[in-house]
Ligand SMILES: [Zn+2]
């Protein structure tokens with residue numbers, strides 16, 4: 001542990017933020033969070049390792065076979081904020097499989113800080129097509145490609161009222177939007193990681209199995225938000241269930257199928273007053289945003305006191321001193337069970353015996369981490385997206401100046417001469 005502490009320069013401020021995440025109001029921690037067991041422990045001397053205290057260090061904990069870990073990589077709002085990205089939850093199963101539920105704008109930086117090889121982050125389940133739930137698919141798609149992901153991205157998402165409102169349409173047009181990026185990376189790197197395999201399913205069918213592999217089942221349920229299409233997802237593994245609402249008002253499907261789930265992650269929006277005070281929304285829009293197409297804290301509490309999950313997680317609000325007390329009181333007006341007010345990098349470990357809530361402590365300076373898979377080399381015969389007119393404008397003296405350094409690099413890694421260097425120098429001679 002000492003080595004770890006040294007390697008994280010920001011340990012003090014992060015640790016304080018972590019403890020702030022355990023909001024308890026005027027009630028004892030163990031009264032509100034009876035199942036939290038990760039925290040605390042006795043320090044038995046002045047020169048010993050401290051036991052874990054609310055902290056999860058990514059990459060240092062192997063899950064038990066019958067364990068699930070959920071990490072909040074985004075819990076905020078469509079408006080950008082450095083401390084909270086938009087919606088993204090990573091669910092990891094004890095068998096090693098990993099799943100992203102939404103990948104909202106800004107969430108990739110949090111996800112990257114977990115330093116998981118990108119080959120394992122290839123499955124994304126979209127609850128709906130608002131950008132605060134899918135905006136950073138850009139970063140995962142391209143960033144993972146440059147960082148060594150050898151496989152295509154797999155994306156699951158709902159249909160819409162018309163084909164143009166569905167996930168398939170969105171991902172096809174996503175690939176058109178990024179066409180220049182895709183074509184140039186296909187040529188320079190390798191083409192397969194640029195592919196997106198989309199599975200679109202009917203948003204109207206409740207309790208529909210949309211994924212079943214390796215002992216993991218994922219089901220979808222209609223959600224009620226701002227138009228037809230949004231869904232909630234149930235993640236099932238080792239006899240445990242995590243229910244993720246996506247964006248929805250209180251709805252009958254979440255109530256019908258969510259009874260007694262292990263972890264219930266449901267949106268709980270800012271109050272109308274907060275939207276007026278902090279988000280500059282007109283009062284009329286504020287009440288609709290809170291309570292007509294999202295779920296208010298009071299309604300969130302009512303849902304949870306009805307479902308009685310082992311642990312409830314509220315997200316989709318800016319969680320700070322100015323807002324969290326009102327949200328907490330709103331929820332507590334109707335629910336007194338185990339609760340987390342989510343913020344980014346909060347982590348839950350779930351087993352049959354225990355659900356713990358901790359904060360991840362991760363570096364701001366993360367690099368990608370290699371896995372065992374290798375990207376294939378560039379594909380031969382692909383047309384070069386650069387014309388000779390442009391390519392021949394390279395300023396050769398600067399290229400010549402790097403020759404010695406490149407020779408050393410190529411010798412060190414036993415590389416074959418690429419065709420661009422001789423071709424470039426041939427140009428030089430001719431000029
Ligand atoms: Zn939405």
Ligand SMILES: [Zn+2]
Pocket residue numbers: 087130132133247316
């Ligand atoms: Zn949203």
